[in-house]
Each structure stands twice: as C-alpha cells, then as structure tokens.
Amino acid sequence: MIGLGAVGAFLAVDLGAVAYANRWIGSDGTRKVFLDGFRTVNGPQLGFRKNHAKGVVVTGYFESNGNAQDLSRAAVFRPGQVPVVGRFSLSGGDAHAPDTPGAARGLGLAFGFPGRAQWRTAMLNLPVFPDNSPRGFYDRLLASKIVPGTGQPDPAATKAFLAAHPETAAAMAIIKKHPPTTGFGDSTFRSLNTFYFVDHADVRTPVRWSLVPQQNTAPSPKPGDTNGLFDALIRQLQGGPLRWHLLITIAEPGDPLTDATVGWPADRRSIDIGLLTLTGVATEAPGNARDINFDPLTLPDGIEPSDDPLLSARSDIYAASYRQRTGEPKSPSAVQVTEVGA
Structure with a gap:
C-alpha cells in the first residue's frame, strides 16, 4: 500500500508538464514533428502514450542501503524506504499490438513523494x-x-x-x-544515458544505473495470448513481490558520457545501492501511473543530467506527448489485470 497512497499526488505535479509542453511546442515545432511521426507510423492511438503505448501499472517501494550517500546527496539514497509508482511497457506506439518477445521492454519509475526529492527514471532492458x-x-x-x-x-x-x-x-x-529473457520479471533494466551523482561538496561523478532482478526466472507467456508478456508478469506478481537490486556503475576517464549507443567496459566499478520491491499491479486507469509522465529530467537535488542530447529531447517529447494524450478521449487498456487468472 505504500505505493498506492502516493499515486494521486504524482498526478498533480504532472500538470506542470502541460505548461512546459506549451512553451516547447511554441518554439520551433520540433516536438510536433515527432508527434506527427508517431502518428504517421502508428495511427492516432488516442489517449495513449505515443511510444511505449502498451503497459501495466505497478506499485511498491525502494529501500536504500545508504551506499550511495558518499556520491550523492539525494534524499532518496538515505537509508530507509520511499514509495515507488511504476509502469512496465513494450516499445512501439500501438497500444493494442500483440506482445512480441523481441520488443524492447520498458520500466518507468517515480521514487519518493511528489514535490519532495522526487526522482523519475525510464529504463530499457537493452544493453x-x-x-x-x-x-x-x-x-x-x-x-x-x-x-x-x-x-x-x-x-x-x-x-x-x-x-x-x-x-x-x-x-x-x-x-x-544479448537476447531478451523470458519475461519482465527476470529482465535487467538500464538507464543507458549517463547522469551525474553530486555529493555535498558538489563533486560530480558520472554514472549509469541498472536494476538487476533478484528472481532468476519468469513464467513463459501462454501460446496464443496476445498479452502474453504482460499476463505472465501479472501472474508472477499475484504470487508475491518481485525485487531488483539497484546498481550504479561509475565511469572512468575516456568512457563515453554523451553516446548511449556505446556501453562501458564490463570491469567498471558497480555499487549496489538498494532494493526495489514491487508488490502491486493494476490496469492503467485514471488516478494511477497511466497519467504519470516518466520524465528522465525530473531529478532530485543530488542527481544531474549529462550533456547527452537524448535526455533533453526525451524530456521535451514526453511533455508534448503528455499534453496531447491528456486532451484526447480515453479507451480501455489492452491489458486488464482482473481478467488474468493464475
């Protein structure tokens, strides 16, 4: 329940994204070009996200072990728990497309309480x-x-x-x-873009983060189930919590900080900074993470973006997509949690 209590408050914060998107669209029209591109490829998809349109809502909490405090002053890394609201998704703009194992799997998370040391991140299962x-x-x-x-x-x-x-x-x-794993529950999710952790002395450390699953397996999608990956995740969560270790990897001189197509060497130092526990799952609906914008630049004091050009573009396009879909008529999600049996 710790995550459910915070969902409504996140939505009020997201109203600010509408004003931001208005200013953005009024500049050079680049955002409109992207939104038109999504519409050209995927059709209207009214009321849904323009990419990663198909998804399911999750809630839970993050428990920091304090290991990140030497690198970041962010409150979320102090020892203890904060609520988490999230969304699993598949890449693509068709909100009712059949699940395919090869589609990139997304996990958006909002850590903490809105307006107070809030942190949002959008990750993928890709290397x-x-x-x-x-x-x-x-x-x-x-x-x-x-x-x-x-x-x-x-x-x-x-x-x-x-x-x-x-x-x-x-x-x-x-x-x-790096072929995908069986499902969402046994996938590793990565930030891919570089950020900086900033300590109390304003020392900046370039990092990328990843969520490494504690569970080694996930149920296989049932043959012929068009929502197979999501339904398997729902069944797994109905059987108990799912957990991921949050690791940060620290760059060394010469590692690319502004090119997400290039990975860092495997021998880079990694630190386990806490445990994500997901306990609840729900169909996308008004009042839950359906209406949260997982803007990667919503960062608390103690985390800063790098100069990777994808970060500002993602933030701007997410805001424009949020503004557009909030003004469109809504249709039911293809993934209905209550219809999934054991």
Whole structure:
C-alpha cells in the first residue's frame, strides 16, 4: 500500500508538464514533428502514450542501503524506504499490438513523494540504446513503418537508414548478442544515458544505473495470448513481490558520457545501492501511473543530467506527448489485470 497512497499526488505535479509542453511546442515545432511521426507510423492511438503505448501499472517501494550517500546527496539514497509508482511497457506506439518477445521492454519509475526529492527514471532492458541523437531516433521511427500486406518495414527504407546511421547499425549488433529473457520479471533494466551523482561538496561523478532482478526466472507467456508478456508478469506478481537490486556503475576517464549507443567496459566499478520491491499491479486507469509522465529530467537535488542530447529531447517529447494524450478521449487498456487468472 505504500505505493498506492502516493499515486494521486504524482498526478498533480504532472500538470506542470502541460505548461512546459506549451512553451516547447511554441518554439520551433520540433516536438510536433515527432508527434506527427508517431502518428504517421502508428495511427492516432488516442489517449495513449505515443511510444511505449502498451503497459501495466505497478506499485511498491525502494529501500536504500545508504551506499550511495558518499556520491550523492539525494534524499532518496538515505537509508530507509520511499514509495515507488511504476509502469512496465513494450516499445512501439500501438497500444493494442500483440506482445512480441523481441520488443524492447520498458520500466518507468517515480521514487519518493511528489514535490519532495522526487526522482523519475525510464529504463530499457537493452544493453545499449539504438540511437545517439534525436534525429537518429526520428529517422529510425519513420523507417520502421509497416508496409501494408507484408507486416514488415520496407527493406529499402531500413537499408537506407542503417547506411545513414552506422552508430545504430553497430548498436543493433550489440543488442542482437544479448537476447531478451523470458519475461519482465527476470529482465535487467538500464538507464543507458549517463547522469551525474553530486555529493555535498558538489563533486560530480558520472554514472549509469541498472536494476538487476533478484528472481532468476519468469513464467513463459501462454501460446496464443496476445498479452502474453504482460499476463505472465501479472501472474508472477499475484504470487508475491518481485525485487531488483539497484546498481550504479561509475565511469572512468575516456568512457563515453554523451553516446548511449556505446556501453562501458564490463570491469567498471558497480555499487549496489538498494532494493526495489514491487508488490502491486493494476490496469492503467485514471488516478494511477497511466497519467504519470516518466520524465528522465525530473531529478532530485543530488542527481544531474549529462550533456547527452537524448535526455533533453526525451524530456521535451514526453511533455508534448503528455499534453496531447491528456486532451484526447480515453479507451480501455489492452491489458486488464482482473481478467488474468493464475
């Protein structure tokens, strides 16, 4: 219940995103270009997020062990518990698309109490991100448009995109070497972008973070279940809490800080800074995480963004998407928790 009590308060904070999105859209129209691109590829999808449209809400808590306090003054890292509201999702803008094992799995989390040391993060189960620039993401989005009658993107468009973006071709080769796990519950989720932890002396340490599952397995999706990955997650959570260790990895000189397509060497120092425990799951609905904007730049004092260009772009586009979908008519989520049996 610790997470459920905080959900409504998060929504009030998100109203500020509407004003921010208004200013943003009124500048150069770049945000509108992205939203139009999502609509071109996925259709209207009224009332849903324009990417990672399909999802399910989770609640729980984070228990810090205090190991991050030497690197960050953020209150969330003091020993003790804070509530967490989150959302598991699959990449793509079709809110009713059948689950596919190869789709990137997302986990958005909001830590703490709104307006007081709030921290939001949006992570993926990938080892690296496919793009290192907003333009690269946009070009990949358009190249992914399905050709009617084939069920696949246009091979010529894909070839041309990869030729123009060798960084994505290299990232995709890395991603292919790390096949996804069975489900959400046994997936590792990563920030992929670099941030800075800032201590009480204003010393900044570049870090990336990851959530490493304590459970080693997840139930397999049932054959023929179009919501197989989500339904398996729901059944797993109905059987008891799921837990992930939160690890931070510290960069060394020369490690890329502004290119999410490049991973850091495996020998970099990592520190376990606490345990995420998820205890509840719910269908997306008014008053829960359906209406939370998991803006990666909603950061508490003690965490700062790097100069990675994806961070500001993600923040701006998330805000514009939030503004747009809050003004659209709503439809039921494809994932209905109460309909999932053991």
